[in-house]
Amino acid sequence: LLQEHWELLANHTCLQGPALQRLIEGIIQAYKSGITLQGNTTSLGRWDYSGSFFFSISAITTIGYGNLSPSTAVGRIFCIMFALFGIPLNLVLLNEIGQLMLLGVQHCARRLEETFHWQNKASFLMKTCALVTGLLLFLLLPPLLFSDKEGWSYEEGFYYSFITLSTIGFGDYVIGMNPDRTYPSWYKNVISLWILFGMAWLALVIKFCIHLLE
Template identity: 50%
Template sequence: MPFLTVPNWQIRWTPLLVLGYLFYLLLGAMVFQLLEKQAETHSRDQFQLEKLKFLQNYTCLDRQALEQFVQVRGTAWEKGVSPEGNSTNPSNWDFSNSFFFAGTVVTTIGYGNRSPSTVAGQVFCVFYALFGVPLNLAFLNQLGKGLNAHLMMLERWVQKPVQTLAVAVFLTTGTLLFLVFPPLVFSYVEGWSYGEGFYFTFITLSTIGFGDYVVGTNPNKHYIPLYRSLTAIWIVFGLAWLALVFNVGADLMEKFLQLKWHKPDLSLAEGDTTKLEDEPEQPRIHIPT
């Protein structure tokens, strides 16, 4: 029984690994918030000053002023500030957003829409990822072992037809929880179509992370504080589930390819055996020494 042969120390260390992983994300969120929020506030204040200066000269708009307007507006979107808004808009580096960013770092998703702007934040990000990525891999590996152990338990306790049904239920449930239902939430909150939400869901959980769609980045929308934090937790468990699905798919593909590769060899071997059986035994020639 493979699921019972797991050493006791691994079972005891699993809760500590989960708590350590969660603590590491919380620690990263607090440090990123501490290092980046002040710089963001300064950038927003600077943008407001530039905006006021531009509006004072708006009556004499010429080509140079128009280029300045485009530059100011582009700077606003880079900083996550609505050009029509003010410095009281929700911060991009509050705890919820910082927690989400820490999750994208350790999971190597890296959307690219937000990054540390201070030297201290950049240096911390390097060392945070240096230790966080292995921790994330260990956590996902342990979580995958737990899911795999439950599948092996089902294989032992139920008959063969029911095993197939159990695996189908597992895949269907995971598909609903991580690929089908989340786009409905994202479509409602972000204003995306269902196709865009589904696209974002898969691109995120597969760690491709293009960054063309990211939750909680529209400066004209007001999100609840826990929205991005809950999204980060969904990403972690979705990564483990999709990684297990990818592993199962890779194993099935390898078995299929091995079957295709070995089939001609087996037929050739069977043909050779038949030929040897049909042919009469030839007399052996002994070479005298």
């Protein structure tokens, strides 16, 4: 990058080093503020309602992509207070969602036992079905949506799905950030719900794996 910087100055003598540096710093600051300079488009940034809602979800789930952050002192203080209350409440919510999923699996297992008189097979069968269904809903099918809306490959969509649901959140892939694409109004809201339910399902899978190892 430094070499390209100096080559640009050398090939375009009309450019001045300090002016170019200020431009680069301005672009970086714009990106941190949620404003994209890609493409020949006019953008008001990503702080619309759906973008703000998605930012809130990424904050309380501790994913924290890093592509969008508050830039004012008031915004940062509010974000801190929001996270202090939001993260514990989100953990409670994820636990409740996970328990509902588990109760659903157990209920179906009991119905199978009563109907077909399967003593040991019913529980294993329902856990397997829950695992396969979760894999489809949260890891295998979403990349197809991302491929359509974001233009990513299936591998990139699967990578984003796992990195998001595991709360690693590198930020190298983030939905709704391509200025050359038009996103439907429901897109980020649906992805936010997918994140909540997907995290609850993945937590159950990890808990089950830990139980097997013990």
